[in-house]
Amino acid sequence: MKDHLTRRNFLAATGTAALATTITTGHAAEAGGDLPLRILGIACSSRKGMSTAKAVQAALDAAKAVNPRIEVELIDLGGLRIAGWSPNPTQDDFDAILPKLNDPQLGGLIIGSPAYFRSLSSLCKAFIERCMPLREGGKPLVDKPVGALAVAGNRNGGQELVVQQILTAMLSYSMVPVGGKSPAMLGGTLWNDKDDVTQDETGMQSAKLLGTHVAELALKLAGNP
């Protein structure tokens, strides 16, 4: 509550430019000194271990290389049963994922989705909807960086739209949307031609630049410049 009042007052007085400074104080106290910061990568293709998972893993590898404090974990949703939000929830595979998101050492998220009809996958949407409980309690997603990447079968198959959809949705959790480092300003945009996304050097580089930026910002927000 104190954080929110501080943040609101701060925004009113100075605008968003200096927001990171306020957040830094809060996170440094919460995350504490040099404890690990965990970046979770969420791969939201129905096809486990395919292009989207490979791209998210590349982003995570780049994130890990930034600093020894950074830990990474890929959560591949391929093959998992995750329904969208419902007022009458039944148990499914999201139950095993929720504690990982609730971890106080969570440093940030990298969410990857294939472009399905120029949109994020239904699995990705279901994942985002099911994060609803994280808006309550310790609010572990608030003020944490989130980056997004998208893989499509065509060079211009909707990747940028999908990245924007994911980042826009995650604003609902008060996460801090992060693009990649230049020239991958928006995030990861990859072309899966013939089911070998590693052939798309520019796209793979965009995923890596995204991972680097998410990790750098996670460290800054946790008081580690």
Ligand SMILES: Cc1cc2nc3c(=O)[nH]c(=O)nc-3n(C[C@H](O)[C@H](O)[C@H](O)COP(=O)(O)O)c2cc1C
């Ligand atoms: C239902 C469906 C819809 C798709 N829609 C698009 C699309 O709008 N644009 C595009 O370029 N590729 C489209 N694709 C191709 C996928 O984006 C592409 O194969 C991607 O690599 C899938 O991710 P994965 O390799 O991680 O499974 C579609 C594929 C499926 C199965």
